[in-house]
Amino acid sequence: MSLSLEFPKGPITKIKGTCLCLEGNDIDTDRIIPARFLKCVSFKSLGDQVFADDRKEKNGLHPFDIKANQEASILLVEKNFGCGSSREHAPQALMRWGIRAIIGYSFAEIFHGNCISIGIPCLTLEEYNLTCLQQITKEKAGKNCSINMRKREIVYEESKFIFSIDKGAEAMFKSGNWDATSTLISQLEKIKDIKAKIPYINNFES
Amino acid sequence: MSSGTLYDKVWDLHRIADLPGGSTQLFVGLHLIHEVTSPQAFSAITEKNLEVFCPERTIATVDHIVPTESQARPFLDPLAETMLSTLEKNCKKYGIKLFEIGSGNQGIVHVIAPESGLTQPGMTIACGDSHTSTHGAFGAIAFGIGTSQVRDVLASQSLAMKKLKVRRIWVNGQLEKGVFAKDLILHIIRQLGVKGGVGYAYEFAGPAIEKMSMEERMTICNMAIEGGARSGYINPDKTTFEYLRNKPYLPKGKAWELAVKWWETLSSDPDAKFDDEVQFDANNVAPTITWGINPGQAISIDELIPKKESLGENDRQTAEEAYLYMKLQPGEPIKGLAVDVCFIGSCTNGRLSDLKAAAKIAENRHVAKGIKAFVVPGSEKVARDAEAEGIDKLFMNAGFEWRKPGCSMCLAMNPDRLEGNQISASSSNRNFKGRQGSSKGRTLLMSPAMVAAAAISGSVVDVRELIAKNNTSQK
Numbered sequence: 001m002s003l004s005l006e007f008p009k010g011p012i013t014k015i016k017g018t019c020l021c022l023e024g025n026d027i028d029t030d031r032i033i034p035a036r037f038l039k040c041v042s043f044k045s046l047g048d049q050v051f052a053d054d055r056k057e058k059n060g061l062h063p064f065d066i067k068a069n070q071e072a073s074i075l076l077v078e079k080n081f082g083c084g085s086s087r088e089h090a091p092q093a094l095m096r097w098g099i100r101a102i103i104g105y106s107f108a109e110i111f112h113g114n115c116i117s118i119g120i121p122c123l124t125l126e127e128y129n130l131t132c133l134q135q136i137t138k139e140k141a142g143k144n145c146s147i148n149m150r151k152r153e154i155v156y157e158e159s160k161f162i163f164s165i166d167k168g169a170e171a172m173f174k175s176g177n178w179d180a181t182s183t184l185i186s187q188l189e190k191i192k193d194i195k196a197k198i199p200y201i202n203n204f205e206s
Numbered sequence: 207m208s209s210g211t212l213y214d215k216v217w218d219l220h221r222i223a224d225l226p227g228g229s230t231q232l233f234v235g236l237h238l239i240h241e242v243t244s245p246q247a248f249s250a251i252t253e254k255n256l257e258v259f260c261p262e263r264t265i266a267t268v269d270h271i272v273p274t275e276s277q278a279r280p281f282l283d284p285l286a287e288t289m290l291s292t293l294e295k296n297c298k299k300y301g302i303k304l305f306e307i308g309s310g311n312q313g314i315v316h317v318i319a320p321e322s323g324l325t326q327p328g329m330t331i332a333c334g335d336s337h338t339s340t341h342g343a344f345g346a347i348a349f350g351i352g353t354s355q356v357r358d359v360l361a362s363q364s365l366a367m368k369k370l371k372v373r374r375i376w377v378n379g380q381l382e383k384g385v386f387a388k389d390l391i392l393h394i395i396r397q398l399g400v401k402g403g404v405g406y407a408y409e410f411a412g413p414a415i416e417k418m419s420m421e422e423r424m425t426i427c428n429m430a431i432e433g434g435a436r437s438g439y440i441n442p443d444k445t446t447f448e449y450l451r452n453k454p455y456l457p458k459g460k461a462w463e464l465a466v467k468w469w470e471t472l473s474s475d476p477d478a479k480f481d482d483e484v485q486f487d488a489n490n491v492a493p494t495i496t497w498g499i500n501p502g503q504a505i506s507i508d509e510l511i512p513k514k515e516s517l518g519e520n521d522r523q524t525a526e527e528a529y530l531y532m533k534l535q536p537g538e539p540i541k542g543l544a545v546d547v548c549f550i551g552s553c554t555n556g557r558l559s560d561l562k563a564a565a566k567i568a569e570n571r572h573v574a575k576g577i578k579a580f581v582v583p584g585s586e587k588v589a590r591d592a593e594a595e596g597i598d599k600l601f602m603n604a605g606f607e608w609r610k611p612g613c614s615m616c617l618a619m620n621p622d623r624l625e626g627n628q629i630s631a632s633s634s635n636r637n638f639k640g641r642q643g644s645s646k647g648r649t650l651l652m653s654p655a656m657v658a659a660a661a662i663s664g665s666v667v668d669v670r671e672l673i674a675k676n677n678t679s680q681k
């Protein structure tokens with residue numbers, strides 16, 4: 001895993017790195033990080049444990065174990081990636097392993113939100129383009145791929161793909177405010193106003 | 207875009223601001239936390255020197271890691287002990303109420319909030335747990351969030367959220383005897399697919415839903431997330447209000463009257479617009495059971511494990527993975543499949559009515575030889591109520607173990623887990639690879655009554671046959 005990479009900070013405009021292909025639909029967060037590794041009070045050690053059971057089963061042949069993939073920072077997935085449990089441990093584990101962007105056909109909602117809040121863009125491609133990208137990745141393992149967030153473009157050797165991204169996520173990555181806390185707490189007065197109008201907080205008096 | 211739905215009304219009430227990129231800053235009316243997804247959120251609050259903005263609107267419980275045999279402190283598992291003591295410290299430091307073990311109100315987060323009346327119609331409810339959709343049964347907008355969002359709610363009592371589309375799932379008819387809410391929701395997920403709900407909130411409505419008790423409704427909404435829908439909800443009605451009356455966290459007297467009056471205005475309007483509508487007929491639902499590695503891979507008890515050719519193209523790859531992992535052959539019946547472990551519990555089916563339905567099957571019978579069967583009540587209150595009715599004794603006489611409340615083998619973060627490639631009949635909600643604690647362990651999801659029937663028979667059976675026998679012996 002590419003430990004040298006820093007965690008994302010500020011605006012995310014370009015991501016460059018090698019790709020890693022993970023095939024299969026409906027890969028759930030229990031598989032990304034099995035529950036026994038959730039027994040922790042910090043996310044620090046999760047990088048080693050990503051896909052622990054799948055990797056054990058594949059005995060060194062899992063994409064996350066294959067030597068050529070060790071420096072990869074862009075993960076290619078298929079449909080409904082990250083379904084199931086809401087555990088943020090899943091994207092945290094991927095990030096700590098070295099993943100900085102995920103490209104796929106579709107993502108489960110909570111997982112997608114979790115990725116945004118830690119600075120991992122989830123990009124979607126049409127099925128045909130995704131298959132092409134997977135193909136190129138297999139053929140040109142180790143070559144750099146670059147993602148241009150402004151142009152919504154993935155450039156991989158001679159090939160170019162236009163991706164889609166959730167508009168909200170795009171705006172957040174552009175501005176660097178993908179970590180929502182500061183935006184949210186800038187509204188504390190307004191939050192108090194809303195709170196004062198909510199019936200169940202105010203004895204149901206309107 | 208939907209309009210006039212409960213979802214729209216509750217959303218509008220809680221809207222604080224529109225954020226760039228189309229999301230909304232939404233006020234969170236009730237925030238529930240537990241030991242697994244909160245510690246890193248509290249660390250972030252401390253590191254960033256933030257305050258908890260509305261500590262009175264957050265309630266904590268401990269459920270995922272609690273052992274269900276001895277709950278004496280410190281726990282035997284030092285990691286579990288660290289997690290609980292971290293939660294205790296955080297709650298104390300920030301003035302958050304914790305439903306402690308032994309207090310009489312501890313239990314699975316999605317069981318304790320409804321049973322204490324914390325969960326109410328018209329609320330926005332967030333929790334670092336995907337099954338938060340459960341609370342939608344009361345006509346709340348409830349959704350799971352990640353740890354960074356738990357931090358956001360702690361810091362601001364609000365969240366940046368994208369509004370979902372609304373799909374109405376209208377269910378006609380009525381479930382027959384021996385067919386439960388669990389069967390219906392497995393049936394629905396099977397039909398709409400595990401990703402069918404992505405981008406949607408599911409409104410469950412129609413005669414079959416209206417007839418359901420609150421506990422059945424919770425089972426339905428609980429599993430909305432297994433169909434990909436982050437939220438599921440049911441319009442509140444008399445059943446909802448009767449359930450809530452006299453619950454500890456609800457007002458009495460005039461405020462109660464006002465509450466009911468307000469709740470009555472929340473339901474989706476007769477001319478509400480939905481982004482999508484689908485219909486089901488409850489009369490067509492049979493006991494349903496999963497055979498694969500996601501909750502959509504389900505069949506009714508009399509069906510055969512589907513052949514690849516009979517599935518849509520998208521499902522074939524996962525089916526192959528499932529045959530291999532589950533060690534099942536396409537074309538084989540599911541009925542008669544031997545099981546090793548039987549688990550009754552979880553936030554899907556660990557409430558009193560679930561335990562009662564299972565107890566009816568277990569009564570005057572005995573767990574088959576070699577089967578490990580155990581019952582884990584969803585909360586201390588469920589346990590207390592069940593014990594008051596003698597249900598614990600009934601289970602124990604039938605050879606089941608009666609445990610202390612918690613999540614237990616639903617996700618196996620405590621000592622309850624499958625070993626090797628054991629196969630379990632489970633009333634929980636996820637049959638993912640490795641979910642029940644062994645990387646080769648296999649899970650068959652079904653209703654609690656079906657789990658009890660499997661425990662008695664030692665293999666998968668149609669619970670309706672045992673119910674028929676009950677009826678003839680009573681005559």
Ligand code: SF4
Pocket residue numbers: 269270314315316335337552553554612613616617634635
């Ligand atoms: S019972 Fe299972 S699904 Fe429910 S909260 Fe606990 S671990 Fe999650």
